[in-house]
Amino acid sequence: MTGPETLLPLVVLAPLGMAALLATIAHWLPSRMADVLAILTALGIMLLCGWLAGQATGGPIVHWFGGWTPDAAHRPGVILGIAFVADPASAALAAFCALLFAASFLFAWGYFDEVHSHFHILMLLFLAAMEGFCLTHDLFNLFVWFELMSVAAFALTAYPLGQSSLEGAFSFTVTNSFASFMMLMGIGLLYAGTGTLDFTAIGQAMARHGPDPVILGGFCLIAAALLTKAAILPFHFWLSDAHAVAPTPVSVIFSGVMVGLGLFALTKLGGQSFGAGEGAMAPVRALLLWLGVATAVVGGLMTWGQRHLKRLLAFSTVSHLGIMLLAVSALKPLGAAALLLYLVGQGLVKAALFMVAGILLALRASADEIALYREGRGLWPAGVVMILGGLILGGLPIGLLHGGGHLIHAAVPSRVAEGAIILSTALTGAAVLRAGLRIFPGWSGVPGVERGAPTEREHEKADRPLWLMVLPGALLLVLVLAPSSAAFPFLAAAAPRLLDPWAAGIATLPEEGGTLASGATFAATLALVAMSLLRRRPTGRLARLAAWGERLPFRALEAAHSGVVSDYVTWMTAGLALLAVAAASWR
Amino acid sequence: MTSLPWLAALPWLAAAWLFAIGVYGVVTSRHYVHLIGCLSVCQSSTYMLLLGVGFRRGAGPPIFYDHPPGTPAVDPVMQALVLTDIVVGAAVTALLLVIALQVHKRCGLVDPQRLRPLRGPK
Numbered sequence: 001m002t003g004p005e006t007l008l009p010l011v012v013l014a015p016l017g018m019a020a021l022l023a024t025i026a027h028w029l030p031s032r033m034a035d036v037l038a039i040l041t042a043l044g045i046m047l048l049c050g051w052l053a054g055q056a057t058g059g060p061i062v063h064w065f066g067g068w069t070p071d072a073a074h075r076p077g078v079i080l081g082i083a084f085v086a087d088p089a090s091a092a093l094a095a096f097c098a099l100l101f102a103a104s105f106l107f108a109w110g111y112f113d114e115v116h117s118h119f120h121i122l123m124l125l126f127l128a129a130m131e132g133f134c135l136t137h138d139l140f141n142l143f144v145w146f147e148l149m150s151v152a153a154f155a156l157t158a159y160p161l162g163q164s165s166l167e168g169a170f171s172f173t174v175t176n177s178f179a180s181f182m183m184l185m186g187i188g189l190l191y192a193g194t195g196t197l198d199f200t201a202i203g204q205a206m207a208r209h210g211p212d213p214v215i216l217g218g219f220c221l222i223a224a225a226l227l228t229k230a231a232i233l234p235f236h237f238w239l240s241d242a243h244a245v246a247p248t249p250v251s252v253i254f255s256g257v258m259v260g261l262g263l264f265a266l267t268k269l270g271g272q273s274f275g276a277g278e279g280a281m282a283p284v285r286a287l288l289l290w291l292g293v294a295t296a297v298v299g300g301l302m303t304w305g306q307r308h309l310k311r312l313l314a315f316s317t318v319s320h321l322g323i324m325l326l327a328v329s330a331l332k333p334l335g336a337a338a339l340l341l342y343l344v345g346q347g348l349v350k351a352a353l354f355m356v357a358g359i360l361l362a363l364r365a366s367a368d369e370i371a372l373y374r375e376g377r378g379l380w381p382a383g384v385v386m387i388l389g390g391l392i393l394g395g396l397p398i399g400l401l402h403g404g405g406h407l408i409h410a411a412v413p414s415r416v417a418e419g420a421i422i423l424s425t426a427l428t429g430a431a432v433l434r435a436g437l438r439i440f441p442g443w444s445g446v447p448g449v450e451r452g453a454p455t456e457r458e459h460e461k462a463d464r465p466l467w468l469m470v471l472p473g474a475l476l477l478v479l480v481l482a483p484s485s486a487a488f489p490f491l492a493a494a495a496p497r498l499l500d501p502w503a504a505g506i507a508t509l510p511e512e513g514g515t516l517a518s519g520a521t522f523a524a525t526l527a528l529v530a531m532s533l534l535r536r537r538p539t540g541r542l543a544r545l546a547a548w549g550e551r552l553p554f555r556a557l558e559a560a561h562s563g564v565v566s567d568y569v570t571w572m573t574a575g576l577a578l579l580a581v582a583a584a585s586w587r
Numbered sequence: 588m589t590s591l592p593w594l595a596a597l598p599w600l601a602a603a604w605l606f607a608i609g610v611y612g613v614v615t616s617r618h619y620v621h622l623i624g625c626l627s628v629c630q631s632s633t634y635m636l637l638l639g640v641g642f643r644r645g646a647g648p649p650i651f652y653d654h655p656p657g658t659p660a661v662d663p664v665m666q667a668l669v670l671t672d673i674v675v676g677a678a679v680t681a682l683l684l685v686i687a688l689q690v691h692k693r694c695g696l697v698d699p700q701r702l703r704p705l706r707g708p709k
Binding site: 140144150151155161162163166167169170173174177178180181184185187188189192197564565570573 | 672679
């Protein structure tokens with residue numbers, strides 16, 4: 001076994017070990033020691049994963065646990081062991097998870113003092129689960145990490161024990177438990193159909209048997225579970241509740257990377273296990289494309305109609321997940337590269353923006369953009385981060401996010417997809433800019449559709465200096481402004497290996513060059529912001545009628561996001577039925 | 588036994604039935620504890636399905652302590668899956684019950700239909 005192969009399990013063992021250690025000795029440590037140890041663990045894993053990603057460009061790094069390699073059973077074709085397979089893309093995403101955790105730990109410095117180190121222990125478990133989820137090559141192992149990730153996330157959401165967070169955590173837990181039941185049933189059906197749980201071996205069995213109904217049923221159930229985690233319409237309802245009420249350092253992780261992992265796993269499984277029937281997947285891929293379009297547009301509209309900052313950002317995440325699903329639906333190396341770049345870009349921006357919301361909650365005791373009118377003066381560094389973040393979300397033509405959007409457009413050359421990308425980018429960017437301008441310099445028109453949106457009086461603990469809270473967000477924004485062409489050589493090598501780890505090959509990525517009407521997107525964002533700045537109170541009869549007509553669709557959408565968990569489960573069942581219909585037309 | 592093909596389908600039908608009534612219960616529930624119970628019913632449908640997948644007619648338990656290797660046995664992989672799922676399910680149920688208890692303590696509500704994480708402005 002080579003060095004990288006031996007070190008691979010450390011990616012999961014280190015956070016698990018540190019969590020266990022903190023649980024044992026944290027009571028005797030000085031109060032800031034848990035913070036320091038957690039940050040160092042996350043940074044160490046980031047470096048290790050980054051190194052592994054570099055090593056893996058020549059071929060995947062494989063670790064069979066306990067030495068149970070496929071040959072160990074002495075029965076050809078029977079795989080008893082469980083493997084971690086680090087292809088470059090998976091290792092890079094694992095490094096990105098660790099980076100966001102390090103930033104979140106820094107932001108949360110001292111935030112959770114009164115509960116000792118329980119926060120750090122849960123977060124480290126959460127980190128371990130994400131790393132395992134990225135690296136595993138076994139379907140059941142994937143389920144175990146999925147569950148560990150969910151349980152840690154449930155507990156972290158309910159953590160403030162306020163009424164909102166408890167209720168948000170409740171619907172989060174119920175909906176995501178349904179997702180895990182569906183996943184487990186899907187795994188059972190796939191095992192019944194193929195007799196194995198290894199990703200590649202499932203793919204080989206698929207190629208032998210062709211798609212039979214049991215395997216198709218399994219695929220539908222697993223896809224529904226991953227789409228629930230990834231908050232794709234109509235599985236997305238839990239997200240806005242959970243992300244809006246979780247403590248800010250936790251929301252950073254949720255929106256930054258957790259939801260994106262669902263799409264990542266879908267791409268990986270789609271390529272490695274279901275890639276055999278490339279043409280046969282057509283109806284499912286068409287459905288995913290349309291779900292992506294719908295999610296992007298509905299998420300964008302909901303973002304524009306919010307006043308509670310964290311809920312606003314949560315819906316912008318929904319919208320971006322829709323855009324990323326477009327890349328997944330392509331199921332080719334270019335789409336995989338686009339997904340990776342966009343995932344990292346939006347994760348960095350979203351983490352920084354959630355931190356600004358956290359700063360306002362701590363120092364100004366509110367996250368309501370209308371209540372916070374002009375309250376942000378004196379917090380100008382946070383204002384700079386927020387407005388810059390809004391510009392990047394709204395299609396500022398530099399940086400990783402823009403590069404990702406460009407690649408998605410190149411991977412999905414359809415007019416509908418292009419329209420959805422432009423519309424949702426403009427809506428989400430303009431909503432963040434509107435809130436930022438209203439809160440920090442105090443530039444604002446009369447509140448429009450956002451006035452009737454749900455909100456809450458709440459605050460978070462203010463016990464740390466402003467610079468310490470702004471620093472991690474500002475660093476993340478600097479990263480996202482890096483030129484995306486710098487990442488292209490790595491992406492070109494990593495993307496084909498995500499769909500098949502053992503296939504050497506270099507994807508050709510189109511150069512930046514105005515295929516997506518990037519100027520138009522940015523102009524649309526600025527036009528929307530200008531519209532909200534110039535809005536005056538409607539006085540005439542016609543103006544009032546127009547304002548009422550404008551509010552109507554937003555009210556209808558808001559009513560669908562009722563917060564009632566039984567509605568959410570009904571929507572999920574409908575989504576599952578939709579997937580089943582698409583898969584049944586798979587010939 | 589081969590004359591009763593529907594007997595082979597019984598675990599699958601039972602799993603589908605359990606899942607369906609579980610979902611129905613969750614969707615119509617008016618009490619937290621009832622809802623959590625319905626969720627557990629849903630979960631038991633996964634146990635049923637997995638055990639049905641792993642079952643082999645005429646095979647014994649996958650324990651080779653007192654009979655030689657090579658004796659027909661049911662599939663141990665599926666049993667391991669079920670065992671893991673039971674553990675996770677217990678953790679999730681406990682967490683949900685704690686959340687329900689805390690919600691009841693804070694606002695006296697036990698009706699999930701009145702659950703609203705964020706409310707409209709006053």
